[in-house]
Amino acid sequence: MKQTIYQFVNSHLDEHGRFTATDLCDDRYATIPRPLGSEDAFHYTMGNLPNPNSASVLLKLLQAYMQEPTTQQRSRLYNELKGMAFAEYCDPFIEALDQNDINAVAYDLARRFFYNADGREQVKFAILIFGMYGMEKICHQNQELWQDLLRIAHCEEFTFAFLYACRITNFNPQNAIWELIHCTSGWGKVFSITDCHCRDEEERLWLLQNGPDIDVEYPPLSVKFIRETHLEELVAQPLSYENYKNAIFIVGNYLVMLNHFPAEVIEEQFNISDIHLNKLLTCLLDQAEAHVSKPEDVLDLISYVTTLQDLCKEQNHMQLTFNQCQEQIAACEKIIYSKDWQPEIDSDLIKDDKLDYQLCNLAVELDIDVWPRLFDFWLAHPDETPLFPYLLSYEGEGRSERVLRQIEADLPRYCVEQNDLMVPLRYLNTHPGQSDAIICAALESIFDLPRGIACGIIDDWGQEFITPAIRHSLIKARQLSNNEVVTARIDSLLAGKHFDIGKFLNKRK
Structure with a gap:
């Protein structure tokens, strides 16, 4: 009998409430590591358009079940959820479904999926239905279910779904959100911080000192840090070295966001009009003179110079004029080259x-x-x-x-660990044909991760770079692959076609 997701998560929480496994019992892609919650994060943070078709299909199946709650109808909905991405359908789904439609049948279905499903997407769907029913109502009327929902959100695959479900009825359970911040470190922490509010000076200081310690990169979170920690006020006063370093990190990420996110997305999603970047930089660099003593401190300022130069090059003056950029670059370089x-x-x-x-x-x-x-x-x-x-x-x-x-000349040495060939492969991606031997070694690796990356590189290079040696390794890789995405990539290359991830995902459904 398969272990349910609920059982699996609960059996992998340590004494601090941290989820200790790196994947879930239903993970078809476990041979290629990916952070828990990354699929929903990709859809929801990258501004991807929602999928109303998926939402419509799920809505019809749910309504059919509510009208005729049979095992067959329930199985149809359960099976349809396989391979779906929660963040793709959640917005159009709640827009199309009236809260009053969530009756006892839908509630019981959500409980059944939540406690008994052996797939993550069915559990997320259950959490969504609970959200439509009312997470605040559950919190006040059914403490046992509320604690179970909060506990499963400790696993970062479900943190977003939990918080999203709370947002549906404008429920903002700060105690629960801070609990999640303390026991997550990746995308779950990102989404929890996004929904948190610092209620006093102690929480502001904690967020400054511990918030930036996150295992994934999401530069727009810097906007939340700047606001919630009252960073503009903090940097106007003398900072400890630890707090200075965290402030440098936060503002550095803010500069990265300005460089890499479209202006219209920043204006629409983050509303940064109340953030005074020039003042922040001036205050920080005033303090830098007292704190910069080690190579890592100089590297912080060099990264500032690079991002500020990029803003000038792109004529991105959303927050800084050209002259302000030049002045801040000069201030950084004065400290960098003082030694x-x-x-x-x-x-x-x-x-x-x-x-x-x-x-x-x-x-x-x-x-x-x-x-x-x-x-x-x-x-x-x-x-x-x-x-x-x-x-x-x-x-x-x-x-x-x-x-x-x-x-x-020493390839066997670099095929023992999964990540040893990652850097050479990245280099080869922009240097076509420079090392068939490394590509072949990655294809024939005992790990699917380098195999998948090698396939992507060959796809980028083009069919003309598939030598007899690479083709032979692709055939062998096809036999070695334990990952359906990698296998599909190999099949495309051998067929002389470009791999289309969108078509693959649609076929998978």
């Missing part, structure tokens, strides 16, 4: 047969050539795979080619 880092890099880059990666980063950013030293160190320490990004970042003089040839 000559070359002597420290020369003396401390490699000490006691260990490499200082922060100095490595700094050398790259300051255009100090340390490649020969890094390459020699790698030859002496071939398992030092974190060196790959640095070794492959220096173009010219045949340097990258030397690195690729050395990897090829």
Whole structure:
């Protein structure tokens, strides 16, 4: 008998309420790791259009069940939910369904799916129905069910669905939301922080010090941090080093958001008119002079310079004029170049047969050539795979080619761990045909992740780069693959076609 999602989640919560498993018992893609909640996050945070067709199908099936609550009707709805993405259909679904339609039959169906389903999407659908019924009503009238709903939201695959269900009736349970913030670290934490309100100074300080510690990247969360922590007021006063670093991180993410999200999306979704970026930067950089002493602190300011230069290049003056950008760049560079880092890099880059990666980063950013030293160190320490990004970042003089040839000469070493070939593969994505051997090794890997990435690279390169060796490895990869997406990618490549993820997902339904 299959374990239900409810049972699985409850059996994997530790004493602090943290979900300890990396996937769920129904995960068809477990051979390729992905953060829990990432599918819903992708749809809901990237501004993807909702799927009214999926919502319409589910609505008709739910209504059919409410009119005739048979096992057959329930099975049809249950099976239809397989392969759906909650965030795709939730908005159009609640718009089309009247709250008054949620009768005892629908409520009992939600309970059945919530406690007995062995698939995640059926559980999320149940939470949505509870949301239409009224999460506040459940909280006040059925504490046992409320606690079960909150407990399953500790697993970050369900945090968004729980919070979304609360939002349907404008229920904002801050105690529950703060509980979720404390026991999540990825997309669940992102969505919980999005819905939180700091009720006092203690919570504001906690959010500043612990909020940015998140396992996934979502720059727009910086808007919430700036508002909820009252960051503009905080940076006007002397900060501890810890609080300075967190403030630097938050404002850095805010700059990334300005660079990478369309202006119309920012204006529509985040309304940043009350955030005074120039003032924030000026206050932060005033404090930077007292706090910048280590390479990592200088790297923070170098990243500021890069993002500010990008704003100028793109003529993005949503928050800063061109002159303000230039003034802030000059202020950053004054601190960056107040010390000559070359002597420290020369003396401390490699000490006691260990490499200082922060100095490595700094050398790259300051255009100090340390490649020969890094390459020699790698030859002496071939398992030092974190060196790959640095070794492959220096173009010219045949340097990258030397690195690729050395990897090829020692390929068995780099096929033992799942992630060892990730950096070389990323490099090859923009350098077509430079190493068939590495591509073939990834295709024939014991792991589906490098195999899938290699397939994507070949797809990007084009059919003309499929050599006999790569074709042979693709055939072998087809036999080795334990992941249906990777298998579908391989089939497309062997058939001479471009892989269409949209068509694949539709077929899967």
